[in-house]
Amino acid sequence: MPKAIWKRMALVMTCALLLVCGCAPQQATPSTSAQAPSPSPTPGPESGVLPLTLGTLPDTLDPAKASSQNDAIYCLQLFEGLTSVDAAGDIVPGIAQDWTISEDQLTWTFSLREANWSDGTPVTAQDFVYAWQRAADPGTQAQHAYLIRQFIKNGSEVNDGTLPVTDLGVQADGERTLVVTLKQPYAGFDAVVALPLFLPLRQDMVDSGDRWAREGESLLCNGPFVLDSWEKDRSLVLLKNSAYYAAETVLPQKLDFAMITDDQQALTAFTSRQILISRLYPIEKTGVLAQAGMLQRYPQISTAFLSFNCSAAPFDNTLVRKALALAIDREKLCSDALFGAVSPAGGYIPAGVRDLASGNDFRSDGGDLFPVDSEQAEASIQQAQQLLAQAGYPEGNGLPEIELIYLEDMNPAALQAVQAMWEDNLGLQVALVPKSLEAFSQARREGTFQVCLTGWAGDYGQPSEFFDLFLTDSVYNSAKWSNADYDSAIATAKETADAAAAMQAYHAAENILLEDAAISPLFFYNEQVLVDPAVQGLVVSPAGYHYYKFVSVE
Numbered sequence: 291m292p293k294a295i296w297k298r299m300a301l302v303m304t305c306a307l308l309l310v311c312g313c314a315p316q317q318a319t320p321s322t323s324a325q326a327p328s329p330s331p332t333p334g335p336e337s338g339v340l341p342l343t344l345g346t347l348p349d350t351l352d353p354a355k356a357s358s359q360n361d362a363i364y365c366l367q368l369f370e371g372l373t374s375v376d377a378a379g380d381i382v383p384g385i386a387q388d389w390t391i392s393e394d395q396l397t398w399t400f401s402l403r404e405a406n407w408s409d410g411t412p413v414t415a416q417d418f419v420y421a422w423q424r425a426a427d428p429g430t431q432a433q434h435a436y437l438i439r440q441f442i443k444n445g446s447e448v449n450d451g452t453l454p455v456t457d458l459g460v461q462a463d464g465e466r467t468l469v470v471t472l473k474q475p476y477a478g479f480d481a482v483v484a485l486p487l488f489l490p491l492r493q494d495m496v497d498s499g500d501r502w503a504r505e506g507e508s509l510l511c512n513g514p515f516v517l518d519s520w521e522k523d524r525s526l527v528l529l530k531n532s533a534y535y536a537a538e539t540v541l542p543q544k545l546d547f548a549m550i551t552d553d554q555q556a557l558t559a560f561t562s563r564q565i566l567i568s569r570l571y572p573i574e575k576t577g578v579l580a581q582a583g584m585l586q587r588y589p590q591i592s593t594a595f596l597s598f599n600c601s602a603a604p605f606d607n608t609l610v611r612k613a614l615a616l617a618i619d620r621e622k623l624c625s626d627a628l629f630g631a632v633s634p635a636g637g638y639i640p641a642g643v644r645d646l647a648s649g650n651d652f653r654s655d656g657g658d659l660f661p662v663d664s665e666q667a668e669a670s671i672q673q674a675q676q677l678l679a680q681a682g683y684p685e686g687n688g689l690p691e692i693e694l695i696y697l698e699d700m701n702p703a704a705l706q707a708v709q710a711m712w713e714d715n716l717g718l719q720v721a722l723v724p725k726s727l728e729a730f731s732q733a734r735r736e737g738t739f740q741v742c743l744t745g746w747a748g749d750y751g752q753p754s755e756f757f758d759l760f761l762t763d764s765v766y767n768s769a770k771w772s773n774a775d776y777d778s779a780i781a782t783a784k785e786t787a788d789a790a791a792a793m794q795a796y797h798a799a800e801n802i803l804l805e806d807a808a809i810s811p812l813f814f815y816n817e818q819v820l821v822d823p824a825v826q827g828l829v830v831s832p833a834g835y836h837y838y839k840f841v842s843v844e
Contacts, residue, residue, distance in 0.1 A: 335566070338543030340825075340841055342567035343550045343559070347526050351517075352503035353489040354425040354432040360569075362486040363836045367528055367545065369489040370513040372400050372418070372468070373480050377840040379829050381481045385413055385490065385512065385535075386468070395475035395787050396443075402466040405535040407492060408511045415462035417490035417512075423448075423455035424496070425487055434487045437749065441482060443471040475787045477646050481750040485833075514540045514839040523549055540839045541827065557820070560584070566822040566843065576629040576818065583823050588830040591642045591748035592815035593635055593756075596694070596708070596741055597734075600808055601770035604689060605740060609681035611807035614741075616674035617715040618708060619667040620660065624813050627707035631818055634662040635811035638800050642832035644751050647790040652753050656797050659804045660811060671715045678716055686717030695733060696743040698724035704812070705743060734768040744768060747815070751832045753796045754783070760803055771808035 335341050348364040349357065356362045374384035387403035405413040425432040426448040432438075438445040443459030459471035472479065482488070492510045501507040506517040514536075515528035528545040531537065548565060550556045556570035557579075571579060579585040598605040598614070605611055620634035633641070636658030643652040661667045675685075683689040692712070696705055702722055709720045725733065733739040748755050757780050758764055762772040776799050783795035803809065817834045827840035 335546075335563070335843075337843075339546055340542045340544065340567070340838060340843065341546045341548065341565045342838075343548045343556055343565050343570060344836075345549075345551055345556070345568075345570040347520070347523070347547065347549045350503045351506060351509060352500075353486045353491070354421070354430055355503070356486050357433045359834050364526070364547075365486050365489060366513070366835055367515045367838060368509070368511040368513045368517065369486075369491075370405075370534075371484050371489045372402075373484040375484065375829055375831060375837055377827060377829065379831060381484055384484065385418075386483075389480070395477070396472050398470045398472065398479055399463075400468040400470070402468065403535060404466075405512060406533045408516045408531055408533050410533060411492075411510075412465070413490060413512050414465045415468040416465075417492060418468050418488075419460050419462050420493045420496075421489060421491040422460050423458050424491065426458050427455050432487060434485070434749070437482065437485065437487050440755075441472055441476060441479065443473045445473065474784055476754070477789050478644070478750065478752040481644075481752065485749055486835075515545060518544070525549060541842045542838060545838055560820045560822070563822065566825050567828065567841075568820040569817075571818070571820050573629055573631060576631050579820065580630075584820055586819050586821045586828070588817040588819065588834075589633065589641045589832065590815045590817050590834050591640050591751050591832040592745060592834075593638060593640050593747075594632070594704075594743065594745040594812045594815065595635070595638065596810040596812065597744055597769045598808065598810070599737055599740055599742075599768075599770055600772075601737055602740070604681075604683075607681050608806055609677045610683070610689075611810075613674040613678040613681065613716060614712060614718075615660070615804075615807045615810035616670040616677070618711050618810065618812070619664050619671070620662055620812065621664045621667065623704060623707050623711075627703045628813070632813040632815055635813050636660050636662045638803060638809065638811050639753055639756055639796075640748075640814040642751055643748060643753055643756070645793050646752065647793040652793075652796075655793075656800060659801065674716060686719075689718060691719040691721055692740055693721050693723050694741045694743065695723045695725050695730060695739050697730050698726055700724075700743075708812070735765075737768075737770045742768060743812075745815075747833070749833050753793070757783075757796060757799055760808060769808040771806070773802055773806060773808075776802045776806075 344360045346360050348361045350361055351365060353365045353369060356365050370384045372384055372386035373381050376382045385402055385405050386400040389398055389400040391398055402415060407413060424430050425435055426438045426445060428449055428451045435449050439449050444453050444457045447453040448455055448458045461469045463469050495502050495510045502509045506520045509517050511531060514531055514534050516531045518527040518529045520526045526547040530540050530543050553570050553572045556568045557572060559565045560568050598611045600606055624632050624634050637653055637656055639652050641651055641653045645652045645655050648655055661670045705722050709722055712718045712720050734742060746756060759766045761780060762777050779795045779799040783792040786792050817830050821828055824844045826842050829837040829840060
């Protein structure tokens with residue numbers, strides 16, 4: 291379990307800083323640029339066919355073992371969970387037509403609609419029970435089993451192997467009623483069950499071997515599409531599922547995924563209209579593609595931040611941490627070093643995370659806790675200089691060289707910008723130190739670093755999934771930071787069934803975290819996707835999952 295989470299944290303940063311691809315309901319917003327090419331007049335594909343690329347083809351079509359975002363996207367076209375998303379990106383009933391919540395908010399009872407698998411067999415509550423128990427089974431090594439540990443009664447014990455899977459808090463009450471018992475109240479559980487880990491599976495298919503997942507052989511689907519063909523390292527073709535309960539709402543007749551791993555090749559295929567959607571493109575062309583109306587931006591629930599090692603000098607001094615956090619011009623960092631492909635982080639919690647009490651965006655309600663434009667940054671830099679002097683290091687004098695570690699596979703452009711800002715604004719000496727994934731993870735766990743670049747990506751767009759990282763006893767607390775008021779605020783948020791009180795506690799926790807400068811948020815990641823101007827209806831969730839069933843080509 292810990293190994294999977296450390297890899298997940300590293301993956302967030304690798305995806306964000308390699309920047310080799312455009313890899314809440316939200317509207318796509320274009321970036322800006324100074325010069326733009328003209329869209330190609332080349333004729334598009336035949337009617338009903340959507341040619342596209344995610345870059346890679348799936349490693350597996352097993353929802354429990356989908357380790358990459360691309361794997362998850364493929365699975366979400368083939369399977370549907372209790373809930374799904376509509377054309378606006380909102381969570382709506384999926385296989386569950388409705389549900390009720392007990393007075394103590396611990397028991398969720400889902401009533402399933404009449405829906406079939408692609409072979410005509412009814413989808414039953416037992417299909418969900420089996421899939422969830424399988425995902426919780428430690429022998430499965432499900433990539434996102436932490437979600438079951440976090441939400442479902444006995445999830446941790448089952449995943450640890452101390453209880454049998456039959457003790458997991460999920461039961462079938464007849465063919466079409468699923469009863470789920472949570473370990474604690476959670477008002478946003480309807481969004482959680484839309485995630486790939488909670489998709490149903492047919493036990494007879496899984497018991498037949500793993501070729502259904504590795505090769506698509508005899509794959510049984512209950513989602514909007516079914517598998518037609520899968521040529522390894524070449525293409526994957528999905529067809530509209532005629533057995534899908536809402537087949538009349540599925541617009542594409544065929545999804546034709548090409549494997550393209552070179553960003554320039556992807557752009558060439560896109561501009562010649564061989565493909566109409568691509569997650570892959572040359573990052574340095576972000577501006578011109580956006581101005582041409584070809585690049586769409588979808589804000590993601592993902593934050594890149596610097597963690598300070600609060601357990602060792604000089605970062606055991608709050609003033610030093612605050613000085614470094616305030617000495618960064620986040621707008622300049624995002625626009626100059628990262629081509630405008632990301633957005634300045636005014637806080638820890640990114641846009642797209644929902645405030646369960648107000649229904650608004652958590653970041654909007656909380657406001658910016660750090661400057662997000664260069665004009666505001668000028669004042670914060672002056673404040674940073676004063677704080678560093680108060681800490682006993684005027685103009686950086688007396689402060690030893692600072693080491694900032696990062697994953698060696700990353701593009702260091704963003705960190706080079708931070709390095710220059712700290713040196714120019716505070717007079718510091720900063721060394722950038724690349725490390726392998728193993729060495730990076732070990733340094734974070736053991737606290738043998740000064741500053742490290744890391745990040746976190748949410749799954750279901752709600753604040754709880756971000757805050758546990760910095761609890762005193764969290765094994766993922768790389769900042770080695772402890773604050774009793776923060777721990778108390780998180781406990782309050784978790785224990786109360788009052789959504790307003792919970793959100794108030796979460797906002798307080800964010801203020802404590804950033805006022806104490808355990809971390810320095812840098813930017814929020816955006817999913818940037820090449821989308822042909824004729825394409826309408828692409829839905830991209832705040833977690834970066836694509837839904838193609840509403841796509842039309844005009």
